[in-house]
Amino acid sequence: xxxxxxxxxxxxxxxxxxxxxxxxxxxxxxxxxxxxxxxxxxxxxxxxxxxxxxxxxxxxxxxxxxxxxxxxxxxxxxxxxxxxxxxxxxxxxxxxxxxxxxxxxxxxxxxxxxxxxxxxxxxxxxxxxxxxxxxxxxxxxxxxxxxxxxxxxxxxxxxxxxxxxxxxxxxxxxxxxxxxxxxxxxxxxxxxxxxxxxxxxxxxxxxxxxxxxxxxxxxxxxxxxxxxxxxxxxxxxxxxxxxxxxxxxxxxxxxxxxxxxxxxxxxxxxxxxxxxxxxxxxxxxxxxxxxxxxxxxxxxxxxxxxxxxxxxxxxxxxxxxxxxxxxxxxxxxxxxxxxxxxxxxxxxxxxxxxxxxxxxxxxxxxxxxxxxxxxxxxxxxxxxxxxxxxxxxxxxxxxxxxxxxxxxxxxxxxxxxxxxxxxxxxxxxxx
Ligand code: CMC
Numbered sequence: 001x002x003x004x005x006x007x008x009x010x011x012x013x014x015x016x017x018x019x020x021x022x023x024x025x026x027x028x029x030x031x032x033x034x035x036x037x038x039x040x041x042x043x044x045x046x047x048x049x050x051x052x053x054x055x056x057x058x059x060x061x062x063x064x065x066x067x068x069x070x071x072x073x074x075x076x077x078x079x080x081x082x083x084x085x086x087x088x089x090x091x092x093x094x095x096x097x098x099x100x101x102x103x104x105x106x107x108x109x110x111x112x113x114x115x116x117x118x119x120x121x122x123x124x125x126x127x128x129x130x131x132x133x134x135x136x137x138x139x140x141x142x143x144x145x146x147x148x149x150x151x152x153x154x155x156x157x158x159x160x161x162x163x164x165x166x167x168x169x170x171x172x173x174x175x176x177x178x179x180x181x182x183x184x185x186x187x188x189x190x191x192x193x194x195x196x197x198x199x200x201x202x203x204x205x206x207x208x209x210x211x212x213x214x215x216x217x218x219x220x221x222x223x224x225x226x227x228x229x230x231x232x233x234x235x236x237x238x239x240x241x242x243x244x245x246x247x248x249x250x251x252x253x254x255x256x257x258x259x260x261x262x263x264x265x266x267x268x269x270x271x272x273x274x275x276x277x278x279x280x281x282x283x284x285x286x287x288x289x290x291x292x293x294x295x296x297x298x299x300x301x302x303x304x305x306x307x308x309x310x311x312x313x314x315x316x317x318x319x320x321x322x323x324x325x326x327x328x329x330x331x332x333x334x335x336x337x338x339x340x341x342x343x344x345x346x347x348x349x350x351x352x353x354x355x356x357x358x359x360x361x362x363x364x365x366x367x368x369x370x371x372x373x374x375x376x377x378x379x380x381x382x383x384x385x386x387x388x389x390x391x392x393x394x395x396x397x398x399x400x401x402x403x404x405x406x407x408x409x410x411x412x413x414x415x416x417x418x419x420x421x422x423x424x425x426x427x428x429x430x431x
Pocket of ligand 1: 232267268270302304308309361364366
């Protein structure tokens with residue numbers, strides 16, 4: 001859908017008034033089109049962190065951060081998590097509509113057909129040092145797919161569809177293989193008789209000598225966890241995927257860059273840091289006050305992990321789903337995790353503290369997802385990998401939208417603040 005022109009905005013620069021069009025999206029988001037600003041005034045806009053910048057128009061995901069709304073292609077994320085499997089949502093994001101039963105079956109078969117990785121790629125795993133972070137392996141493997149499957153299909157639709165399918169299916173296999181490598185166990189091949197999430201759990205937890213039964217509660221939880229991560233409009237990693245892709249490079253390389261961006265502790269890496277923070281509180285006796293005080297201290301760079309969001313200024317709708325899932329999984333495993341009690345206390349204390357209230361800081365998606373993965377037996381260093389598997393269809397949909405429109409290469413400007421012209425002193429005379 002196109003943005004509709006809805007009004008104008010006047011900008012007064014150096015005594016001259018310039019008029020720019022205002023566009024409106026389908027949910028009422030309004031934007032001043034300043035694309036002619038520099039040409040007409042010589043000025044650029046300054047917007048560190050792009051907090052006020054719309055980098056594209058997109059049909060894919062809608063977020064209302066004030067009201068805590070998240071929709072993919074018009075469907076509420078809670079509705080999708082309740083009624084769909086992850087591959088239906090992946091299909092929705094990539095193709096624009098939910099699959100029919102026939103389309104879903106066909107898609108599921110297609111994903112299974114492409115689930116293995118080239119045997120030679122397995123050599124890569126064996127050469128990584130023992131404690132390699134699985135996100136490093138995942139991004140390296142994602143870009144390596146472009147060497148093993150060179151029919152990239154930027155211009156041929158069938159080839160591009162194949163690349164998309166390969167990525168969605170193989171990234172999950174690569175993720176499970178990287179875990180097996182990290183624990184020194186042989187890899188388990190994907191199976192054609194299993195669904196997407198069941199297949200992943202089997203590759204993670206079975207071994208050649210022991211077939212681990214798949215708990216349906218875990219498979220359902222995994223479907224829901226992947227769904228709540230599936231897209232989040234122009235966040236850091238998605239902007240990276242679009243930005244890298246705008247240079248004309250292939251989808252595998254763009255996704256590999258997105259994986260690296262996601263790894264950061266202020267982005268997807270936060271789920272790992274949440275657990276590390278909760279474990280530290282537990283080790284030190286379970287008192288949450290110290291962490292709260294540290295997070296509030298303006299002189300400390302420490303932030304309460306899993307709290308706050310650039311867009312959500314109310315409770316993150318994904319965190320609500322993750323919190324309930326976490327309790328469900330704990331009930332199914334019949335365990336008692338002291339970290340859940342600490343997390344709930346931390347949440348309550350923060351929500352009742354004026355520092356967090358004044359800044360609209362609420363739990364984000366990462367606050368409870370890590371705890372849920374932990375209960376499912378997924379190790380801490382795999383949490384961000386799980387986020388990446390979930391986010392993949394969103395990245396792909398955003399990349400396709402970028403590739404299908406005539407997006408110019410992403411190339412922001414800057415305000416230069418370095419030294420003015422100076423002469424090079426020959427090395428012998430430098431002090
Ligand atoms: N703990 C303590 N203070 C915080 C926190 C936090 N988690 N988050 C923000 N603040 C404070 C910040 O110090 C600032 O205070 P002041 O106005 O006194 O300077 C104020 O709140 C506004 O913060 P901001 O840096 O302008 O917020 P932002 O929109 O740039 O940052 C964020 C968003 C997610 C990077 C940040 O909230 C954060 O670092 N949170 C912890 C890391 C985390 O959980 N990240 C996962 C994000 S959700 C998953 C994803 O989409 O990747």
